[in-house]
Amino acid sequence: MDWLTNFPAMDLERLTAIKRAIDESFRSFTRAYGDVFEALFEPLKSFMIAAEKFMTGAPWPVTLGLILLLAWLASRNWRIVVGAAAALLLIGYLGMWDDTMKTIAMIIVATITSIIIGIPIGIIASRFRRVRLVLSPVLDVMQTMPSFVYLIPVVMLLGIGKVPGLIAVVIYAVPPVIRLTDLGIRLVDAETLEAADAFGSSPWQRLVNVQLPLALPTIMAGVNQTIMMALSMVVVASMIGVQGLGQPVLRAINSQYFTLGMFNGFAIVGIAIIFDRVSQAFGRRLQKHREVAHG
Amino acid sequence: MAEPADNIHGASIRLAGVYKIFGPRHLDFIEQVHRGMTKEELLEHNHVLGLSNINLDIPAGIIQVIMGLSGSGKSTLIRHINRLIEPSSGVVAVNGIDIMQMSPVELRDFRRNMTAMVFQKFALLPHWTVLDNASYGLKLRGVAKAERQDVAMRWIERVGLKGFENKFPNQLSGGMQQRVGLARALANDAPVLLMDEAFSALDPLIRVDMQTVLLDIQKEIRKTIVFITHDLDEALRLGDRIAILRDGKVVQKGTAQDIVLKPADDYVANFVKEVNRSRVLLVENIMQPLEAAAAPAGLPRLPARLLLDEAVRRLTGIGASEGLAVDEDGRPLGRVTLSDIVQAMVTPVDCPPEVAGMAAPATERAAAGA
Ligand SMILES: Nc1ncnc2c1ncn2[C@@H]1O[C@H](COP(=O)(O)OP(=O)(O)OP(=O)(O)O)[C@@H](O)[C@H]1O
Ligand SMILES: [Mg+2]
Numbered sequence: 172m173d174w175l176t177n178f179p180a181m182d183l184e185r186l187t188a189i190k191r192a193i194d195e196s197f198r199s200f201t202r203a204y205g206d207v208f209e210a211l212f213e214p215l216k217s218f219m220i221a222a223e224k225f226m227t228g229a230p231w232p233v234t235l236g237l238i239l240l241l242a243w244l245a246s247r248n249w250r251i252v253v254g255a256a257a258a259l260l261l262i263g264y265l266g267m268w269d270d271t272m273k274t275i276a277m278i279i280v281a282t283i284t285s286i287i288i289g290i291p292i293g294i295i296a297s298r299f300r301r302v303r304l305v306l307s308p309v310l311d312v313m314q315t316m317p318s319f320v321y322l323i324p325v326v327m328l329l330g331i332g333k334v335p336g337l338i339a340v341v342i343y344a345v346p347p348v349i350r351l352t353d354l355g356i357r358l359v360d361a362e363t364l365e366a367a368d369a370f371g372s373s374p375w376q377r378l379v380n381v382q383l384p385l386a387l388p389t390i391m392a393g394v395n396q397t398i399m400m401a402l403s404m405v406v407v408a409s410m411i412g413v414q415g416l417g418q419p420v421l422r423a424i425n426s427q428y429f430t431l432g433m434f435n436g437f438a439i440v441g442i443a444i445i446f447d448r449v450s451q452a453f454g455r456r457l458q459k460h461r462e463v464a465h466g
Numbered sequence: 467m468a469e470p471a472d473n474i475h476g477a478s479i480r481l482a483g484v485y486k487i488f489g490p491r492h493l494d495f496i497e498q499v500h501r502g503m504t505k506e507e508l509l510e511h512n513h514v515l516g517l518s519n520i521n522l523d524i525p526a527g528i529i530q531v532i533m534g535l536s537g538s539g540k541s542t543l544i545r546h547i548n549r550l551i552e553p554s555s556g557v558v559a560v561n562g563i564d565i566m567q568m569s570p571v572e573l574r575d576f577r578r579n580m581t582a583m584v585f586q587k588f589a590l591l592p593h594w595t596v597l598d599n600a601s602y603g604l605k606l607r608g609v610a611k612a613e614r615q616d617v618a619m620r621w622i623e624r625v626g627l628k629g630f631e632n633k634f635p636n637q638l639s640g641g642m643q644q645r646v647g648l649a650r651a652l653a654n655d656a657p658v659l660l661m662d663e664a665f666s667a668l669d670p671l672i673r674v675d676m677q678t679v680l681l682d683i684q685k686e687i688r689k690t691i692v693f694i695t696h697d698l699d700e701a702l703r704l705g706d707r708i709a710i711l712r713d714g715k716v717v718q719k720g721t722a723q724d725i726v727l728k729p730a731d732d733y734v735a736n737f738v739k740e741v742n743r744s745r746v747l748l749v750e751n752i753m754q755p756l757e758a759a760a761a762p763a764g765l766p767r768l769p770a771r772l773l774l775d776e777a778v779r780r781l782t783g784i785g786a787s788e789g790l791a792v793d794e795d796g797r798p799l800g801r802v803t804l805s806d807i808v809q810a811m812v813t814p815v816d817c818p819p820e821v822a823g824m825a826a827p828a829t830e831r832a833a834a835g836a
Contacts, residue, residue, distance in 0.1 A: 365550050366589035370603040370654070371578030380602075384593045 201327045212334045219280050219333050223414070226272035234272060235259055242445070246452030254448070258441040267416065267438045274405055274415035275442060281337055281401040285345040286394060293352025293390075294378065303353060310346040318343055318407050326411055336413030344400040351393030355386030391454035398450060402443045474527035476690030477561040477580060477657045479547055484520040484556030486542055486714075489513030492554045500555070505713055516542040518714045520556070524707070526657075527688035529680075531695060531705030533737065539714040540694045541586060544660050547692060548581045549573060560658065578607050582654035584664035586694075588643045590635040596622060596646050597631040603654035614653075621649040624679060626672065640667040648676065652683070659691045665700065677703055698737060702726075702746050710734050722746050744775035744811045752810045753791040753800030762801065765790040770799050774807050781807075 180186070226234060238259065243252045262271050296303045322339050329335040359382050367381045383390075409417025416435045423432030487495055487508065495503070495513055505515040517539050524530045532540050545551040546558050549565050558565050560580060568576060582603060590599050597615060598605075600622055604614035622631050625645040635643050644667040651659060665673045677700065683689070695701050701708055702722045709719040710733070718730035726746045729735040750770035768777050768789040781789055781804055788803045 360589070362585055362587050362589040363591065365545075366583070366585055366591075369548055369550060369577060369581070369583040369585075369660075370650075371574045371576075371606050373574060376606060381591060384591075 197324065197327065205328055208328050209334075212329065212338070215280075215284065215337060216334045218284075219277070219337055222276040222280050223273055223333075226276040227269050231263065231268060235263075238275075242449045245456075246449050247456060248452050251445075251448045251452060255445045258445060262438045262441060265434055265438075267419075267435060270414070270416045270419060270435070271438055271442060274402075274417070274439070277337065277340070277405070277408070277413055277415055278398060278401050278442075278446065281340045281344060282394065282398050284337070284341050285348050285397045285401070288341070289345045289348030289393070289397070290352050290390065293349045293393075294356065294382075296349065296353040297356035297382075306349070310349060313342055314346050318404065322407075322411060331412040333413055336408035336411045339411070340401050340404045340408050340413075343404050344397045347393040347396035347400065348390070349393075351389050351396075352386065355389030355393075356382045358389065359385045388454055388458045391450065391457060395447065395450045395454065398446045399443060402439060402446070405439055473686070473688055475657050475687040476526040476528075478526045479522075479524040479530075479658065479690060479692070480557070480559045480562075481520050481522045481543075481546065482557045482559075484517055484543075484546060484553045484558060486516035486539075486546070486551065487513050487554045488516050496554050515714055516551075517546070517553070520714075520716055522709060522716065522719065524690060524692065526561075526690050528706040529684065529691040529693055529704050531693050531701040531708045532711060533695060533698070533701055533708060534711030536696075538711040540711055541662050542714070543711065544583075544662050544692055544694055547658065547660055548577055548583060578603070580656055581658045581660060582651040582656040583660040584644075584647045584651045584662060586662040586666065588635070588640075588647045588667075590643060590646055590650075592635055595632050595634060596627060596638070596649075599635065599646050600631075600649040600653050602650055603656075607654075617655075618649065618653045621653045622646075624652070625649045625676065641669060641672060644668060645672075645676070657689055659689050661691060661693045663694050663696065666696065673700070680704065698741050699745075702741065710737060723748060723751050727751060742775075744778065744807075745773055747774050747810055748772060749774065749777050749789075749791045749802055750799065752806055753802045754806070755800045756798060762790065765801065767792050767796070767798075768802070769794070774811060777802070778804070778807055 229237075235256070239252050239256055242255050243249075246252070259271070262268065292306070296306050318339055321342060322335070325335045325338050329338070363381060363385065364377065367377045372380065405413075405415060406417040406420050409415060409421055416439050419435045420432055420439075422428065423435070485496060485499060486492075487499060489495075489512060492513060495508060495511065499508065499515060499518070505518075508515045520543060522530075532543060534540050542551060546553055547560070549558070549568075552566065560576070565573070565576065591602065594602070597618055600618035601609075601614040604617060609617075619631065622628060625648050627642060627645055627649065630638060630642065635646060638646070644664065648664055651661070651664075665676050668676060680691070681704065684691070691704075693701075693704055695704075705722060707719065708722055708725050710717050710725065710730075712733050718725060718734050723746060725734060726738050726741060726743060729738055748770065749768050749772045752774070753770070766781065766784060766786050766789045768780060768791050770791040770793055772780075777789065781787065787805075788801060790798050791800045791802060792798050
């Protein structure tokens with residue numbers, strides 16, 4: 172009756188052998204191709220370094236002014252700009268300016284990378300049903316798999332540093348852009364598409380004149396979610412060497428510095444709210460022409 | 467109408483044996499539908515019979531009107547002409563060329579250069595201004611910006627939207643949006659114009675205006691226009707030929723006079739019962755042909771192709787009770803009396819009883835008008 176109380180698991184030795192074999196082959200794979208992958212991600216690395224250098228290198232009034240200018244251009248809303256200014260000044264006054272700028276740089280790079288990867292994949296998924304069928308469970312895995320798990324192979328391949336951290340963030344944050352690009356394109360009004368066809372659009376003209384512009388508000392909702400998810404990864408990313416607000420939080424956990432953790436936590440919340448309000452206001456502005464003027 | 471003209475710019479359109487079944491396995495059912503499976507039987511298999519054995523020859527340069535109740539397949543039919551919908555079986559040919567044989571690139575060129583379409587629900591691009599929408603077809607053709615905006619501007623003015631060219635579609639009323647769709651199609655100057663209830667959202671005055679615009683264009687350059695409408699008066703005013711659809715089948719096709727004088731069945735009779743017959747029928751439709759060659763002297767002359775309401779106006783204007791119908795060269799063809807005309811204006815009694823009964827108010831109106 173032993174098999175009823177103890178689950179009849181695989182023979183322990185054999186199981187260990189299998190795991191070891193897989194680990195070994197992956198390890199040799201990383202030894203053989205680690206350099207190749209590192210070279211592959213070189214552009215991402217320089218992008219990240221440049222963004223960080225810019226955000227922390229420039230005098231703080233310049234950076235602050237630039238952030239506020241961008242917020243204004245995107246939202247055209249004074250209240251959002253004033254709120255952002257107040258939050259950033261307070262963060263700076265509490266001594267977290269540099270870390271905040273590093274985090275903002277990371278979020279910007281991760282978001283841009285997600286958009287560059289996500290929108291084309293979303294377009295392809297909207298076009299081919301089969302791609303969508305395969306993609307959907309993959310995206311589910313990417314969002315639900317604990318990030319520490321896929322950090323292991325990433326770290327094995329690329330070591331500790333900015334790039335593996337960024338990759339982890341992008342893996343976690345890219346699904347909403349893909350999903351909502353796909354959805355937005357498929358929700359485009361069928362008769363408007365027929366009009367594009369009836370006047371002789373090529374597939375490309377159809378995409379840029381009709382599908383993408385009409386899907387844009389939905390895509391923007393995806394980008395907004397992506398930004399929020401990237402921010403929620405700040406602490407995890409800091410564990411493998413991404414600098415910014417995550418590292419003080421880690422230190423606070425290890426040494427039980429309650430206030431340090433709180434301050435940095437609220438700084439993350441603060442920039443999350445700024446990003447959220449600005450990107451949502453931008454999304455609404457994109458839809459302005461849809462508002463019905465009469466009635 | 468049928469007489470040849472040298473300003474024909476349009477293309478001939480031919481639909482032969484066109485069937486359309488909607489559904490994922492439409493080709494599996496086509497055999498059975500050819501052998502006579504009905505729409506209801508097909509529906510049990512969750513497939514919809516959109517069109518059934520459509521045979522329609524539209525010569526170049528005419529306005530072909532298509533009528534029918536909601537769901538009778540009008541939009542489905544018109545979408546076959548530019549292959550927005552592909553037939554389950556049958557041939558669609560424009561200028562003798564089978565459009566089903568075209569490659570994607572050929573089809574694109576065909577749509578860019580040969581056809582333009584006005585959509586029932588407008589289908590404008592919401593993020594583009596009226597001007598950009600109206601120049602859309604020309605943009606796809608690769609016409610330079612200045613030139614296409616010039617052309618589009620002319621048509622925006624012609625449909626009465628001058629001053630609105632920088633608005634977005636959603637800032638306009640439904641009728642105005644529909645006219646943007648019209649300008650977009652007309653700016654393309656294509657030989658084939660497909661108009662799916664193109665005037666349905668317009669108020670009566672603008673509607674008549676737009677009909678006039680269309681007829682004026684037809685006088686200058688004769689396109690082939692396929693025009694869907696629910697409005698019989700519009701059909702009769704515009705249509706050189708009319709086809710009536712029911713449940714995806716053509717139940718009658720012919721001239722306005724054919725349809726009004728000899729409705730093929732109750733369905734058609736129901737369609738035409740409310741029509742003002744004096745604006746449809748011509749003197750030649752009701753004249754008594756002359757016996758021998760003797761032309762009675764002294765009768766006022768009326769062109770044989772004159773509408774009855776105009777004939778009444780002329781006869782009563784000079785106090786005559788009888789007229790002589792003559793052809794274009796002035797040769798006498800027959801005679802008509804005022805009482806013949808009045809009789810022709812009221813719905814004939816050999817109509818099905820319920821039709822004749824329901825048409826009574828129209829009869830009164832026609833009699834009072836005379
Ligand atoms: N894509 C489709 N899939 C399934 N059925 C369809 C499809 N398109 C049209 N039908 C069906 O085909 C029939 C004809 O539709 P169609 O749109 O051509 O009608 P219509 O004559 O244009 O009507 P209306 O006057 O309301 O515009 C309807 O029964 C409709 O439900
Ligand atoms: Mg329709």
